[in-house]
Amino acid sequence: MKKIFIANWKMQLDIKESNSLSKGYARLFKTSRDEVVAAPDFSSLSAVSVNLKKSAVKLCAQDISAYNKGAYTGEVGAQSLKQLGVKYVLVGHSERRMYFKEGGELINLKISQALKNSLIPVLCIGESFKERQAKKTHLILRKQLEEALVNLKISDDKLIIVAYEPIWAIGSGKAISPQEAESAHVFIKGVSAEIIGQIPRVIYGGSVNANNASDFLEWPNIDGLLVGGASLKLDEFSKIVKLK
Ligand code: PGA
Numbered sequence: 551m552k553k554i555f556i557a558n559w560k561m562q563l564d565i566k567e568s569n570s571l572s573k574g575y576a577r578l579f580k581t582s583r584d585e586v587v588a589a590p591d592f593s594s595l596s597a598v599s600v601n602l603k604k605s606a607v608k609l610c611a612q613d614i615s616a617y618n619k620g621a622y623t624g625e626v627g628a629q630s631l632k633q634l635g636v637k638y639v640l641v642g643h644s645e646r647r648m649y650f651k652e653g654g655e656l657i658n659l660k661i662s663q664a665l666k667n668s669l670i671p672v673l674c675i676g677e678s679f680k681e682r683q684a685k686k687t688h689l690i691l692r693k694q695l696e697e698a699l700v701n702l703k704i705s706d707d708k709l710i711i712v713a714y715e716p717i718w719a720i721g722s723g724k725a726i727s728p729q730e731a732e733s734a735h736v737f738i739k740g741v742s743a744e745i746i747g748q749i750p751r752v753i754y755g756g757s758v759n760a761n762n763a764s765d766f767l768e769w770p771n772i773d774g775l776l777v778g779g780a781s782l783k784l785d786e787f788s789k790i791v792k793l794k
Contacts, residue, residue: 654697719756
């Protein structure tokens with residue numbers, strides 16, 4: 551099965567920089583045996599979408615409104631994302647949970663909104679260092695999955711992806727060991743299947759780089775990678791996807 555590589559550019563690049571990086575992506579990934587996905591900020595989606603058209607790279611938004619069209623100042627809705635050629639949306643990234651106080655209920659609405667509009671939600675979950683130390687990893691992952699996936703009707707033709715990102719591993723240079731990620735992924739698949747009756751694909755995120763990527767990808771339940779910092783460097787990202 552294809553591995554999934556999602557490049558999360560966060561708010562690291564402005565429109566000009568995203569435009570230029572996406573041209574590099576399009577050059578490198580004219581075709582690809584894996585699913586390669588770029589997630590620029592909202593303001594860059596339009597330019598990046600045009601640049602990626604003739605490549606194998608798919609487009610991801612970093613967030614989605616929980617609501618349909620209406621009086622929701624500052625929000626970006628599913629219809630606009632679809633019109634821009636977006637295929638995936640990140641939901642509940644730990645930076646959104648942490649800095650913008652997103653909680654389970656809102657995340658659940660966003661996933662539902664994505665599914666209704668045939669966008670593939672990438673639900674991000676993960677425990678903090680303190681929670682891991684206290685041996686609460688499974689408890690936290692189960693809680694986050696239950697809150698996010700409750701009452702969703704997911705037909706067989708709809709997909710959902712879960713990104714497992716231990717919070718302290720994000721942007722810190724301290725990835726967890728591939729064995730630990732594998733065992734968390736097995737747990738996540740089991741719990742998700744209980745809740746939605748479908749086993750999602752689960753990708754790992756948190757300080758992935760060109761040196762450690764292949765160690766993660768060897769494991770059977772690690773279906774891909776969510777890459778932040780290392781996706782901003784064309785050469786490094788191409789090594790992660792194993793072009794070189
Ligand atoms: P990182 O970010 O690769 O820079 O750790 C991953 C993410 O937050 O998605």
